[in-house]
Amino acid sequence: MKSAKTTIQSPVGMHARPAGELVKLVKSFADSKISIANSVKTVNAASILSILSLGLKQGSEIEIKVEGGDEDAVLGEVISFIESIKD
Secondary structure, three states, rough: EEEEEEEOOOOOOOOOHHHHHHHHHHOOOOOEEEEOOOOOOOEEEEHHHHHHHHHOOOEEEEEEEOOOOOHHHHHHHHHHHHHOOOO
């Protein structure tokens, strides 16, 4: 398992549109199990409702965890996507 932390940069946080795009990205890695954790709970990154339930605002620190597949590449892509969200 590989993991890395990042911070939500978007001024409006993680809302439905970017969460939906993140789910599409996560589902494209069929051989990997990807989760997102904040200081309170860990959720499946393939579920938009689970992601939204974290209530991620600008400045929220999260940890991305990847199991299976090419963990380094998958982790890098997911982190890059999250850090690219601007609105």
